[in-house]
Amino acid sequence: MKVAEPTVERLVQYRRLLDRMDRDKVQVISSKEIGDMLGFKASQVRKDLSYFGEIGKRGVGYNVDRLLKHVSDILSPPRKWNVGLVGVGRLGEALLDHKAFLSDKYEIVALFDVSDEKVGETFFGRPCFHVDDMPEKLEEMDIEILILTVPKDAAQRCVDAGTEKGQIKGVLNFSPSSVVAPPGLIVYSVDISVELEKLLFYLKHEGTESI
Numbered sequence: 001m002k003v004a005e006p007t008v009e010r011l012v013q014y015r016r017l018l019d020r021m022d023r024d025k026v027q028v029i030s031s032k033e034i035g036d037m038l039g040f041k042a043s044q045v046r047k048d049l050s051y052f053g054e055i056g057k058r059g060v061g062y063n064v065d066r067l068l069k070h071v072s073d074i075l076s077p078p079r080k081w082n083v084g085l086v087g088v089g090r091l092g093e094a095l096l097d098h099k100a101f102l103s104d105k106y107e108i109v110a111l112f113d114v115s116d117e118k119v120g121e122t123f124f125g126r127p128c129f130h131v132d133d134m135p136e137k138l139e140e141m142d143i144e145i146l147i148l149t150v151p152k153d154a155a156q157r158c159v160d161a162g163t164e165k166g167q168i169k170g171v172l173n174f175s176p177s178s179v180v181a182p183p184g185l186i187v188y189s190v191d192i193s194v195e196l197e198k199l200l201f202y203l204k205h206e207g208t209e210s211i
């Protein structure tokens with residue numbers, strides 16, 4: 001099923017909000033309330049949530065607990081993904097140290113680098129291995145996702161090493177370079193400067209509705 005990226009981004013926001021509501025013991029929530037809190041139209045919320053199967057009843061609202069489970073199941077299967085982070089530099093360490101990266105859906109279990117000062121060390125409780133040992137370590141530690149926080153020129157080599165034994169399914173690429181991926185591998189690139197440019201665009205065209 002092909003789902004547009006803005007829809008997935010909204011689903012992530014729904015899950016965060018519902019998680020908070022659930023912890024606050026809120027039992028029922030309407031599409032209008034969700035929309036008001038997140039800055040979306042109620043019709044958009046209803047459309048997103050019904051796309052994967054009807055769950056709420058018109059005029060009654062959604063049961064928070066059920067909707068949270070529904071959205072969580074859509075976003076990720078009920079399992080925990082092991083993640084490897086490649087490039088333990090400024091950005092890599094900042095990500096490792098951030099509580100936003102604590103989740104029951106994924107866990108960074110191993111680190112990879114080329115620096116003699118880092119290989120063999122432990123960072124925030126995770127062992128750092130040499131990139132040359134990546135194919136074996138990924139298999140051994142059942143890692144299926146890579147986060148790349150390496151310099152631009154190193155990104156392709158890391159993807160190649162990561163996919164050598166064919167078990168990597170997804171790559172979150174922070175380096176400012178596009179990489180060639182074998183068929184079936186999902187590469188998702190994140191660039192804060194691109195996001196800032198998008199923000200500047202919307203500020204320039206004030207009143208343009210963001211998606």
Ligand SMILES: NC(=O)c1ccc[n+]([C@@H]2O[C@H](COP(=O)([O-])OP(=O)(O)OC[C@H]3O[C@@H](n4cnc5c(N)ncnc54)[C@H](O)[C@@H]3O)[C@@H](O)[C@H]2O)c1
Pocket residue numbers: 086087088089090091092112113114115118131149150151152154157158173174175176190191192193
């Ligand atoms: N996407 C974003 O918004 C964003 C923001 C900041 C930085 N970046 C990018 O993230 C990357 C890392 O930035 P940084 O400031 O942390 O750099 P850094 O120099 O502090 O860290 C890079 C790390 O990668 C390691 N490394 C180098 N070659 C490697 C290889 N072949 N295999 C494995 N590890 C290798 C280095 O030893 C170092 O530990 C850069 O490409 C930078 O442009 C992206």
